[in-house]
Amino acid sequence: MRKRMLAGYMLLLGLITPAGPARAWGFFGHRLLNRLAVYTLPPEMLPFFKANIDYLTNNATRPDSRRTVVPTEAPRHFLDVDAYGDSALTRRGLPRAYTDAVALAGGEDSLLRHGIVPWQVAMMKNQLTAAFQAGDTDRILYLAADLGHYVADACVPLHTTRNYNGQLTGQRGIHALWESRLPELQAADYDLLTGPAPYLAQPAEAAWAAVARSHAAVDSVFKMEKAVSAELSEDRKYSYEPRGNLTIRVYSREFSLAYHRRLNGQVERQLRYAARLIGAFWYTAWVDAGQPDLMGIAQQPSVAAQLAAAQESKAASAAPARALPGHDE
Ligand SMILES: [Zn+2]
Numbered sequence: 001m002r003k004r005m006l007a008g009y010m011l012l013l014g015l016i017t018p019a020g021p022a023r024a025w026g027f028f029g030h031r032l033l034n035r036l037a038v039y040t041l042p043p044e045m046l047p048f049f050k051a052n053i054d055y056l057t058n059n060a061t062r063p064d065s066r067r068t069v070v071p072t073e074a075p076r077h078f079l080d081v082d083a084y085g086d087s088a089l090t091r092r093g094l095p096r097a098y099t100d101a102v103a104l105a106g107g108e109d110s111l112l113r114h115g116i117v118p119w120q121v122a123m124m125k126n127q128l129t130a131a132f133q134a135g136d137t138d139r140i141l142y143l144a145a146d147l148g149h150y151v152a153d154a155c156v157p158l159h160t161t162r163n164y165n166g167q168l169t170g171q172r173g174i175h176a177l178w179e180s181r182l183p184e185l186q187a188a189d190y191d192l193l194t195g196p197a198p199y200l201a202q203p204a205e206a207a208w209a210a211v212a213r214s215h216a217a218v219d220s221v222f223k224m225e226k227a228v229s230a231e232l233s234e235d236r237k238y239s240y241e242p243r244g245n246l247t248i249r250v251y252s253r254e255f256s257l258a259y260h261r262r263l264n265g266q267v268e269r270q271l272r273y274a275a276r277l278i279g280a281f282w283y284t285a286w287v288d289a290g291q292p293d294l295m296g297i298a299q300q301p302s303v304a305a306q307l308a309a310a311q312e313s314k315a316a317s318a319a320p321a322r323a324l325p326g327h328d329e
Helices: 002-013 026-038 046-051 053-058 062-066 098-105 108-113 117-134 137-154 174-189 203-216 218-231 253-263 266-288 303-318
Strands: 238-243 246-251
Touching: 026 046, 026 053, 026 137, 026 174, 026 266, 046 053, 053 137, 062 137, 062 303, 098 108, 098 117, 117 137, 117 203, 117 266, 137 203, 137 266, 137 303, 174 218, 174 246, 174 253, 174 266, 203 218, 203 266, 218 253, 246 253, 253 266
Parallel strands: none
Antiparallel strands: 238 246
């Protein structure tokens, strides 16, 4: 039954990943996660979020699309922990207050170079709390969809290292392998149902904990790729797929499945953790706003907000692909 339900999600979400640079969790994963997160919410929030589940699903990848039009967008999706050392993640490491971090880095440009995802999550949680307080349906939905994306990014090991695509260790392509190809191949077999979302007494710390958990998994992400590579010859390791006018080299299905077995449920565990954490941030923002009655506000985004969302997505797809600083290959 559970399996059939998940297969249903997959059908619903589509299995196509658009061509382009590596993106955390890919198109498929981000959509799946915002959707799963809705089901972690308490009864007071569930009807409103369920009524807008398609909006939350369809806009789950908007922050990635925005990277092509907003120059400051890219750094919001990652944190290169290894640029600072592991102690950066402790409370005595990088300052949790953004302005203090900017001062310590010697300017915003220096901080942005290595990514800002935990600060981004903490800031958006506060914005979402304010939107709940104002009873502003358009803002609530816009921010919830975006916040879900950044929380999900913080749960991807390769979003916490400078070697985000294996480009420094001869493992180029590992980003899409881990976060797109494995979930697409395996999600129907995953058990992704989580318990109810918990309240986060310290939301900013929760964002940092997510990054720390992801970063702790980086070693095995690379090590297992090497282990499987040692077992398979080059011609079995890769296959070739058409992407637009190009033919690109990707990890083969055989390699992907062997890698998945080696990781021993890592991708599944991170997906489950991410879905619950997204729900936890939405839930915490609502509690901190004083638990407003969500049945008393507009149940759908306004026509103006829907038009703006359509325009934003049109602008993003029309924009020429540009190389932007930070995790951009
Ligand atoms: Zn992203």
